[in-house]
Amino acid sequence: MFELLGIPPQALFGQLLLGLINGSFYALLSLGLAVIFGLLNIINFSHGAQYMMGAFLAWMGLTWLGIPYWGALVLVPIAVGATGIVIERLMISRLYQLDHLYGLLLTFGLALVIQGLFRNGFGVSGLPYSIPPQLNGGQNLGFMFLPNYRAWVVLASVVVCFGTWFAIERTRLGAYLRAATENPTLVGAFGINVPRMITLTYGFGVALAAFAGVLAAPIYSVNPNMGADLIIVVFAVVVIGGMGSILGAILTGFGLGIVEGLTKVFYPEASSVAIFVIMAIVLLVKPAGLFGRTA
Amino acid sequence: MSASTENTYTSAAQALPIGTPRHHIAIFTALLLLLLVAPFVFYPVFIMKILCFALFASALNLLLGFGGLLSFGHAAFFGSASYVTAHAAKVWGLTPEVSILLGTAAAACLGLVIGALAIRRQGIYFAMVTLAFAQMVFFFALQAPFTGGEDGIQAVPRGNLFGLLPLANDMVLYFVVLAIVFGGLLAIYRIIHSPFGQVLKAIRDNEPRSISLGYKVNRYKLAVFVMSATLAGLAGATKALVFQLASLTDVYWTMSGEVVLMTLLGGMGTIFGPFVGAAVIVTMQNYFAGFGAWVTVIQGTIFVISVLLFREGIVGVLSRWIRKPL
Numbered sequence: 039m040f041e042l043l044g045i046p047p048q049a050l051f052g053q054l055l056l057g058l059i060n061g062s063f064y065a066l067l068s069l070g071l072a073v074i075f076g077l078l079n080i081i082n083f084s085h086g087a088q089y090m091m092g093a094f095l096a097w098m099g100l101t102w103l104g105i106p107y108w109g110a111l112v113l114v115p116i117a118v119g120a121t122g123i124v125i126e127r128l129m130i131s132r133l134y135q136l137d138h139l140y141g142l143l144l145t146f147g148l149a150l151v152i153q154g155l156f157r158n159g160f161g162v163s164g165l166p167y168s169i170p171p172q173l174n175g176g177q178n179l180g181f182m183f184l185p186n187y188r189a190w191v192v193l194a195s196v197v198v199c200f201g202t203w204f205a206i207e208r209t210r211l212g213a214y215l216r217a218a219t220e221n222p223t224l225v226g227a228f229g230i231n232v233p234r235m236i237t238l239t240y241g242f243g244v245a246l247a248a249f250a251g252v253l254a255a256p257i258y259s260v261n262p263n264m265g266a267d268l269i270i271v272v273f274a275v276v277v278i279g280g281m282g283s284i285l286g287a288i289l290t291g292f293g294l295g296i297v298e299g300l301t302k303v304f305y306p307e308a309s310s311v312a313i314f315v316i317m318a319i320v321l322l323v324k325p326a327g328l329f330g331r332t333a
Numbered sequence: 334m335s336a337s338t339e340n341t342y343t344s345a346a347q348a349l350p351i352g353t354p355r356h357h358i359a360i361f362t363a364l365l366l367l368l369l370v371a372p373f374v375f376y377p378v379f380i381m382k383i384l385c386f387a388l389f390a391s392a393l394n395l396l397l398g399f400g401g402l403l404s405f406g407h408a409a410f411f412g413s414a415s416y417v418t419a420h421a422a423k424v425w426g427l428t429p430e431v432s433i434l435l436g437t438a439a440a441a442c443l444g445l446v447i448g449a450l451a452i453r454r455q456g457i458y459f460a461m462v463t464l465a466f467a468q469m470v471f472f473f474a475l476q477a478p479f480t481g482g483e484d485g486i487q488a489v490p491r492g493n494l495f496g497l498l499p500l501a502n503d504m505v506l507y508f509v510v511l512a513i514v515f516g517g518l519l520a521i522y523r524i525i526h527s528p529f530g531q532v533l534k535a536i537r538d539n540e541p542r543s544i545s546l547g548y549k550v551n552r553y554k555l556a557v558f559v560m561s562a563t564l565a566g567l568a569g570a571t572k573a574l575v576f577q578l579a580s581l582t583d584v585y586w587t588m589s590g591e592v593v594l595m596t597l598l599g600g601m602g603t604i605f606g607p608f609v610g611a612a613v614i615v616t617m618q619n620y621f622a623g624f625g626a627w628v629t630v631i632q633g634t635i636f637v638i639s640v641l642l643f644r645e646g647i648v649g650v651l652s653r654w655i656r657k658p659l
Contacts, residue, residue, distance in 0.1 A: 081457045129641060138457050139403050140640050143597065146405075146590055147636025154629030267468070270586060274465040277458060307476065314469035318450055321462065325453040 050303050051182040057299015058292070059188055059257065062195030063250050065291025067272045068279065069199055070246035072287040073206070076219045077239045080130065080141025086269030087152040088244050091118050092251020093260045094156060097167050107170035107256070114252050115245035122244030126237050149266070156262035164259025191253050198249065199288045206284055215239065274317045280330020290328060353526070356657055360605060361519075368511055377507040378575065383615045384514040385572040390595040390607030391521050392564035397593070398602030399525055400557040401537030402452075405460045405589050406467025407565050409447065412584030413470060414440040414566030419486040419579035420479055429492045429500055433513075433570040440566020441559060443470070448558030452551055464586060471584045485580030489573060506575065513571050517564055522604060524560060533557055565592075587629075594632060597639050600646025603659050609647050 067085060074082045082088075095114045099105035105113065125148065133140045169187045176185040206212035218225040218232050226232045251265075258264055272291075279290030294313055301312040308315070320327065371380045389411055396402050418436030421427045427435070451462045474480045481487070491500035500506045524530050536543045536550050544550050573579045582588060591614065599610025614632070621628050639646070645653065652659040 075457075081461065129637065132641060136644075139460065140644070142403070142405075142457060142460055143593065144637060144640040146593075147633045147640065150590070150629050150633030150636060152633075154626045154633060157626035157629065266586075270464055270468045273461040274468075277454070277461050277465065310472040310476070311469045314465055314472075317462070317465055321450045321453050 045303055047181050053299040053303045054296060055182070055184065055188060055299075056302070057296040058192050059295070060298060061292040061295020062192050063254060063268065063291075064272055064275050064295050065199050065288045066195050066246055066250040066253075067269070068275045068287045068291045069202060069284065070243040070250075071272065071276055072281045072284060073202070073246070074240055074243035075281045077215065077236055078126075078130065078134075078141070079138050080133070080145065081138075081273075082240075082243065083142055083145035083269070084125075084149040084152060085145075085244075085247050085272070086265030086267075087149040088118055088122065088247040088265070089251040089254070089268065090156065090262060090265035091121075091152065092248030093167070093255040093258075093264060094160070094251075094262075095248070096252045096255045097165050097260045100167065107252075111249070111252050115248040118248035118251075119241040119245030123237055123241040126240040130240065131233070131237070149269075153262050153266060160262060162261060162263060164261040164264075167255040167260055169256045187256060191257065194253060195250075198246070199291075202246070203284050203288065271313055274313050278313075278317050278320045278327060280327025282327070283329045286327075286329025354657070356659075357522075357604070360659070361522075364605075364608075365515060368515070372504060372507045377503045379615075379619065381507055381510045381575045382572075383612050384510055385568050385575060386592070386595060386611035386615055387608040388514045388517045388571070389565050389568035390592050390599065390611045391518055392561045392568060393592050394596045394599075394601060394603075394607045395521050395524065395564070396557055396561035397596060398606075399530060399537065400533050400554065400561075402554065402558065403460045403593070404451075404463040404558075404561070405586070405593065406447070406463035406465070406470075407561075407592055408584050408586065408588035409463075409467035409470040410440040410444055410562040410565040411569035411572075411588060411592070412474065412579070412581075413443055414569035415573040415579040415583045416474060416480050416486065418570040418573040419489040419577075422492060422574065423486060423489045424479070426490075427492075428496060429494050429574055432492075433567070433574070436570030436573065437563055437566045440569065441563040444559045444562020444566070445555075448555050448562065452554045452558065464589065467584070467589055468586060471581070471586070474581060474584045480579070480581075483581065485578060486573075487578055489577040489579065491574050491577065500574065510571055510575060513567065517567055518608070521564065524557075525604070529553070529556070590636075591632070594636055594639070596646075598635060598643075598646055600649035600652070600659075603646065603648040603652060605659050606646050606648035613647070 067089060071082060071085055074080065074085075092114050095117060096107070096110040099110045099114065100107070129144060129148075130141060133144060173187040173190050176183055177189075178184075204212075206215060214225065214230055215235065218230070218235055222232045254264070275290055275294050276287065278294065279286045281287065294316065297316065298309060298312050302309040324330075368380070368384070389407070393404065393407050396404055396407075414436035416436075417439040418432045421432040421435045422429060447463065447466045451459055451466070454462055475482060491506060493499050494505075494509055498505050498509070500509065525533075532543070532548055532553055535546075536548065536553055540550060569583060572583070595610035595614050596607050597610070598613060599608065600606030614635075617631065618628055621631060643650075648659050
């Protein structure tokens, strides 16, 4: 076998795959943040907590009700999205007239409440969630072993991300959404119910987070803190990409996952801070972010 | 800051008469007298905890309430100062005053670097950038050899101040901490009411107009960021000696959130609000310490209620009642 800079190819491709998996989650979560930010102008700090809720609901569904993985993949995002809609109607909708920072503070408080409740109920040790039987095993590609479930995660993430991109950029509903992002008053004057659109958008963004949570359940252990640290990295991803474009959020998410994976191969000590270092460089070179529009 | 939020800053936005208002002098005096008596009534370490967090929250308020910049990563300065002070006192065997100065200086340097990068973005992005950099500092503290990882730096010796005063005695330490914190609070008061502070408020209320008036807005933002980081560092350094401990809790994002909560609950942009907020939150944590994760739930609930119904904070409401800025 060939070696690249003294790194065995198994290690290189193994970490690349891991990076791609992380990138799948970064992309799904930063996409949800970008969609919510576009219309509501708030940063949804509880995104990580809602991702965690997704994983927990999948676990509860399987353990208590016997709902299999595939059912959870559809039902959980709907359920968590519904809680998002309730939160938007009851709380977030009262803050649109105020500085956007209050939205950040409110959702931060909500994240604390959700995490605290789950910690009380389930402790901090992780709960196991087994890989669905259809996706057990893996493929031997010759240069590396590819577990089926991990391939599925990347595939599902890519499909959902580009589905969302298509819905927003290429359909009539998406056109309404983009118009409302530019000028909600004018769109409302054309007879479109903008407040309802805002509510549904928040629900959809939250559902994306829950979907990512269900995808993550068999890979990472299901525990109340799984979203908290992840969401901060996703914030850095969002700062790097800029929230101006949907496609930007997706590409930055996958790209940074891969970069992080490569750092693990070449300089493992720096892997946990690689994304933050990139953020510092982007702030110096292009403060608006790679895909951002200057405000 | 958009115009719609101006009402939340009423207390600070009112024009102040020349000189220090008499009721401010009265409150500072009363506060000092109260704090001089407090250790004889309550457990001194508990009051010292309140004092450290009061300074920490006031430092954040200088940036948030008067500079209009929400930093969600102030734990980075608090925690790194705490680590440097603990390391200097324990491993290098330096005296407490030098250890505290080193810790504070470390926070100031970190504030200069993070601040210079963070002020390149505004509003929500600013909050996310500071949070992300603070997480970077957390990962550094987790992996660096001198921080002791999950254990932190324990059993930090308090030493003798100037080689004379034995700080191992809680009472002696109390009055030293009181002097440091009260000095810090007075410094913040002075900064807010200086010409520099007036320019800061102008930038907070209308940045484009301040630019058009010829102010170098970014320099002011960076200056206040560094000042805030330094004072937060002073609080963290003092805390390390009080508890003889520097740990990962001090640099974690929950700490950044806690100090934002203290400032919000007490009243953003008020002078005495952060002190009140810190006292309420620390007392609550102390009282509910046995309830585990419920503390997080309660703090989150207070956050939500404060944002939805109580944006002026405790002191903000009082200030409106007596129609005087507090």
